[in-house]
Amino acid sequence: MNIALARSVVGERLRLLAERMGLVAKRLQDMSQDDTPGRCTPEHCAIQVDSDDEIGDGARAFNQLIQALSLSIETETAVRTFTEMLVSELDVHQLTEQALALLLQHTGADGGAILIEVDGEIRVAASQGIGSAHTLANNDRVRSALRTERRHRVQLPEDLVVDGMLAQFRPKEVIIDPVRHKEVVLGAVVLASGQGFSAEDRNRLDVFERGLALALHNALLYDRLQTLAALDPLTGAYNRRFGMARLREEFRRAVRLNLPLGILMFDIDYFKRINDTYGHLAGDRVLSRVAKTARSVLREGDVLIRYGGEEFIAVLPAASLHDLEYVGERLRHQVDDLMLMDGDQSMHVTVSIGAAAYPDTDVEDETALVDRADKALYAAKSDGRNRLVIS
């Protein structure tokens, strides 16, 4: 009788345990064959713990196993998603934006930022949900984490707020992690949580950051290579190939938005004489100073192109012929006033400038615009040089 009772009570629970184990095994098998894992969360696979005896202990241990398994699967899926994104993105801005979104999603953080160090300067590359994120670049704790190259965990920081759905709040915990690749600090990840981070969140963050460091290193390198490929090393202006591509973009934008677009084509007068008199190196320095002067006259967003040897084009989005006259004359005067020295000998240079602007100048495309500016420049040279001619 006792044996029969034991069999019906104990046997029933053992049967349930065996059935759940079978279910877990099946889900794991499905996962190894298929990319879409069958759910084996504690809600689906756990069993009820309804006694304090050995059978209850067994059920509890089984549920803990399911819990650990579920976390591990979740982490693996998260890492896979994160890695897929990292390897497909080379643009620093896109990479940091997407990495941050995934970091927030998988660590339960309420807000965060990714900072990068470029030429010794710390910049916020991406931020989400952090009030006044731009102040992070000068935050003492961030600087300290970057200097010491170690994770900083801050409880209830006073200098940081999270922009919640309804109101701003002080996070319970903030993690500041330097991002390092081969002993070089590239930046930092800052994550803020209203609840605090669990050991599992921190482990996941470690795994994510290893991948992020390599991807960020590659993206920064790519960015630098692209800049190098686009710039003329002597003057820092865009080289002709990239510069003309930028002009094409600006022309299309001007047509689309119905805005003016002006260009100034300028050329150093009698530059051959500078080379012949003072040497090629002195000529190089003059070219570089003239380019610097042009940049100081132009606004942010304007584009300076080294079009040929001593010939430049400045592209001024939204500038009409009237604006070009003002900017062009400033440029001409500033070059004329330059104090250029070669040892104790002073050199003097001037520039001739041709200006053309869409739509004031009737042109179809950017090539025709350059052509008109070129003709105006030729006229400026023919008229005696050191002057500006409007197309």
Ligand SMILES: Nc1nc2c(ncn2[C@@H]2O[C@H](COP(=O)(O)OP(=O)(O)OP(=O)(O)O)[C@@H](O)[C@H]2O)c(=O)[nH]1
């Ligand atoms: N130092 C230096 N000289 C360059 C560079 N690129 C082109 N040049 C020189 O620029 C000079 C251009 O001479 P020209 O085309 O005769 O023109 P110019 O003497 O400026 O006379 P105009 O333009 O008619 O006023 C040539 O001597 C080129 O060798 C460069 O990168 N560095």
